[in-house]
Amino acid sequence: xxxxxxxxxxxxxxxxxxxxxxxxxxxxxxxxxxxxxxxxxxxxxxxxxxxxxxxxxxxxxxxxxxxxxxxxxxxxxxxxxxxxxxxxxxxxxxxxxxxxxxxxxxxxxxxxxxxxxxxxxxxxxxxxxxxxxxxxxxxxxxxx
Amino acid sequence: xxxxxxxxxxxxxxxxxxxxxxxxxxxxxxxxxxxxxxxxxxxxxxxxxxxxxxxxxxxxxxxxxxxxxxxxxxxxxxxxxxxxxxxxxxxxxxxxxxxxxxxxxxxxxxxxxxxxxxxxxxxxxxxxxxxxxxxxxxxxxxxxxxxxxxxxxxxxxxxxxxxxxx
Amino acid sequence: xxxxxxxxxxxxxxxxxxxxxxxxxxxxxxxxxxxxxxxxxxxxxxxxxxxxxxxxxxxxxxxxxxxxxxxxxxxxxxxxxxxxxxxxxxxxxxxxxxxxxxxxxxxxxxxxxxxxxxxxxxxxxxxxxxxxxxxxxxxxxxxxxxxxxxxxxxxxxxxxxxxxxxxxxxxxxxxxxxxxxxxxxxxxxxxxxxxxxxxxxxxxxxxxxxxxxxxxxxxxxxxxxxxxxxxxxxxxxxxxxxxxxxxxxxxxxxxxxxxxxxxxxxxxxxxxxxxxxxxxxxxxxxxxxxxxxxxxxxxxxxxxxxxxxxxxxxxxxxxxxxxxxxxxxxxxxx
Numbered sequence: 001x002x003x004x005x006x007x008x009x010x011x012x013x014x015x016x017x018x019x020x021x022x023x024x025x026x027x028x029x030x031x032x033x034x035x036x037x038x039x040x041x042x043x044x045x046x047x048x049x050x051x052x053x054x055x056x057x058x059x060x061x062x063x064x065x066x067x068x069x070x071x072x073x074x075x076x077x078x079x080x081x082x083x084x085x086x087x088x089x090x091x092x093x094x095x096x097x098x099x100x101x102x103x104x105x106x107x108x109x110x111x112x113x114x115x116x117x118x119x120x121x122x123x124x125x126x127x128x129x130x131x132x133x134x135x136x137x138x139x140x141x142x143x144x
Numbered sequence: 145x146x147x148x149x150x151x152x153x154x155x156x157x158x159x160x161x162x163x164x165x166x167x168x169x170x171x172x173x174x175x176x177x178x179x180x181x182x183x184x185x186x187x188x189x190x191x192x193x194x195x196x197x198x199x200x201x202x203x204x205x206x207x208x209x210x211x212x213x214x215x216x217x218x219x220x221x222x223x224x225x226x227x228x229x230x231x232x233x234x235x236x237x238x239x240x241x242x243x244x245x246x247x248x249x250x251x252x253x254x255x256x257x258x259x260x261x262x263x264x265x266x267x268x269x270x271x272x273x274x275x276x277x278x279x280x281x282x283x284x285x286x287x288x289x290x291x292x293x294x295x296x297x298x299x300x301x302x303x304x305x306x307x308x309x310x
Numbered sequence: 311x312x313x314x315x316x317x318x319x320x321x322x323x324x325x326x327x328x329x330x331x332x333x334x335x336x337x338x339x340x341x342x343x344x345x346x347x348x349x350x351x352x353x354x355x356x357x358x359x360x361x362x363x364x365x366x367x368x369x370x371x372x373x374x375x376x377x378x379x380x381x382x383x384x385x386x387x388x389x390x391x392x393x394x395x396x397x398x399x400x401x402x403x404x405x406x407x408x409x410x411x412x413x414x415x416x417x418x419x420x421x422x423x424x425x426x427x428x429x430x431x432x433x434x435x436x437x438x439x440x441x442x443x444x445x446x447x448x449x450x451x452x453x454x455x456x457x458x459x460x461x462x463x464x465x466x467x468x469x470x471x472x473x474x475x476x477x478x479x480x481x482x483x484x485x486x487x488x489x490x491x492x493x494x495x496x497x498x499x500x501x502x503x504x505x506x507x508x509x510x511x512x513x514x515x516x517x518x519x520x521x522x523x524x525x526x527x528x529x530x531x532x533x534x535x536x537x538x539x540x541x542x543x544x545x546x547x548x549x550x551x552x553x554x555x556x557x558x559x560x561x562x563x564x565x566x567x568x569x570x571x572x573x574x575x576x577x578x579x580x581x582x583x584x585x586x587x588x589x590x591x592x593x594x595x596x597x598x599x600x601x602x603x604x605x606x607x608x609x610x611x612x613x614x615x616x617x618x619x620x621x622x623x624x625x626x627x628x629x630x631x632x633x634x635x636x637x638x639x640x641x642x643x644x
Contacts, residue, residue: 013292
C-alpha cells in the first residue's frame with residue numbers, strides 16, 4: 001500500500017471492519033478521516049458495502065421436503081437371524097421347512113408413490129396437465 | 145427454547161433446521177451438497193451435544209457446519225462446479241420476497257453463484273459474517289485463525305463478489 | 311360431444327401437433343376440460359400453484375412453481391414433473407428423470423361425461439387476479455367439482471372437489487399467474503433409458519383382470535404394462551381411475567401407518583389420501599390391487615369393490631407348509 005499525500009496508509013481490510021462495526025471509535029475516526037481525502041478508498045468502500053448488502057439480503061433457504069423427517073424417523077432394520085437358542089421344537093421344525101423349501105416369491109412392495117406418479121402422468125393426458133400433475137410434484141409420505 | 149438447557153438432537157433438527165440448511169446451502173451452493181453437509185453436521189451435533197455448554201446455539205451450529213464444510217473441501221480433490229444435467233437451474237427465483245429485498249438488482253441466484261466462485265476459506269468467512277451474523281472474534285474462533293485473517297478474508301471476499309457481479 | 315377413433319394420434323391443435331394435448335381430439339366448445347387442456351398447450355405462462363388436500367382430518371398445503379411455453383411444462387415442488395414438447399410425461403427422482411408416459415402412447419376416449427354429470431357454466435369470480443368462468447359439475451344434483459377457467463384464455467385456474475356432504479376435500483389452483491408470450495420454455499430433460507410403458511391389447515388379458523366397465527360409469531380407456539405390473543386405466547369422462555395389479559403378497563412392513571383400514575369385498579385393505587386424490591390398496595387371490603384416482607372417495611370405493619376377485623388357486627402342500635412356517639417364524643424375527 002502506498003502512502004497517501006496526507007501521510008496515512010489506505011485502510012484496506014479495515015474498510016470492511018468499519019462496516020461490520022468491528023473498529024474502536026478511535027480506529028473508526030481515523031478511517032473516516034482518510035476516506036474524506038481518498039477517492040480510491042471511497043470506491044473500494046462502496047464496492048464492498050454493496051457486496052455486503054447483497055449477501056445480507058439473501059433469503060433463508062428451506063431444506064427439501066422430508067430431509068429432517070427422514071433423519072428423525074428411526075431406522076428399523078429387519079433382523080434376518082433367527083434366535084435359534086429360544087426356539088421350541090415346533091418352531092425348529094418349521095424353521096427347517098423354511099430353509100429347505102424354495103424361496104417364496106418376493107413380497108410386493110406397496111410403492112404407493114410410484115403408482116401415484118404412474119397414474120398422475122396417465123391422467124394428465126386427457127385432462128388439464130397442471131391440476132393433474134401438480135399433485136405429483138408433492139412427495140407422497142405414507143409413513144408416519 | 146431457553147439458552148440454559150441442552151437441546152436434544154431432534155429439537156435441533158426441528159427448531160433450527162431452516163437455519164442449518166441456509167448456512168449449508170450458502171456454503172456449498174447446491175442442494176445435493178447442502179443435504180450431505182446437513183446430515184454430516186447433525187451426526188456431529190449428536191455426538192457434540194454431550195459436551196455442549198449452553199450458550200449461543202446457532203453460533204455453535206454454524207461453527208460445526210463451517211468446519212464440516214471446510215473438512216470436506218480439503219478432502220475432496222475436485223469440487224463439482226456445475227450442477228448435474230439432471231438438475232436444471234431453478235426456473236424461478238427461490239423466494240419471491242427476495243426480489244423486493246434486492247432493489248439494487250442482484251438476484252439471489254446470481255449472488256449465490258458469485259459466492260460459489262470464492263475460494264472456500266473466503267466463502268466461509270463471508271457466510272459466517274453476512275449470513276450468520278457472527279462477530280469477527282467468534283468467526284476467528286470457529287475457523288481457528290487470527291482475527292486479522294478473518295478481517296482480510298471478509299474484505300477480499302466481498303471485493304471479489306463485487307467484481308464477479310459487476 | 312367428443313369423437314375419437316381408437317389408436318389414432320390426432321393433432322388438431324393450432325400449435326404444432328407435439329404439444330401438451332397431442333393424443334386427444336380437439337375439444338368441443340362445451341367441453342371445459344378439453345378447452346383447458348388445449349389452453350395449457352397454447353398459452354405461455356409462469357406461476358405458483360397451491361395444492362390443498364384433506365387427509366382424514368388434517369388439511370395439507372403445498373406450493374409449486376410452474377413454467378409453460380411452446381408445449382413444454384415444468385412443475386417444481388419438492389418433486390419435479392415435466393410435460394415435454396413431445397407429449398411425454400416425466401418425473402424426476404434422485405437418480406434422474408424417468409419417463410412415465412412416452413409420446414404417442416394411446417388412450418381411448420372416455421365416455422361422454424354428460425351421461426353421468428350435469429355441467430353448468432357461468433361467469434365466475436376473480437381467481438389469481440383474473441376474471442373467470444366457473445363450471446359446476448354435479449352428479450345427480452350433488453355438486454362434486456367446481457372448476458374456474460380464465461375467461462380470456464380458458465386456462466384452468468382452480469379446481470375444487472367436494473365430498474357428498476359438500477365439504478371441500480381438495481383444491482388445486484394458481485395463486486399467482488403471469489401470462490407472457492415471451493416466456494422461455496423449460497430446459498429439455500436428458501434422455502432416459504427407462505423401459506417405457508406399453509399398450510396391452512385387451513384381448514391378451516382375461517376379462518376378469520381388466521373388465522371393460524366398472525360401476526358408476528367408469529369405462530376402460532387403456533391397459534399398460536409397466537415394470538412388473540399391469541395398469542388398467544378407466545375414465546368416467548371427468549375423472550380417471552387406475553387399477554394396478556401385481557402378482558404376489560403384500561409386504562406389510564412397507565406400508566407405514568398412514569392408511570385407514572377399509573373393506574374391499576372380503577379383503578381388508580387400506581386407503582390413503584394423496585394430494586391429487588385417493589389410493590385404495592388390498593390383496594385378493596394372490597394379487598395386490600392398488601386403485602389410484604382423482605375421483606372422490608365414494609366413487610373410488612364403489613369402483614374398487616366392483617373389480618372381480620381373481621379365482622384363488624388351491625395352495626399346494628408346499629405352499630401350505632410354507633405359510634404355516636411363516637406364521638411361526640415371524641414372531642421370532644420381531
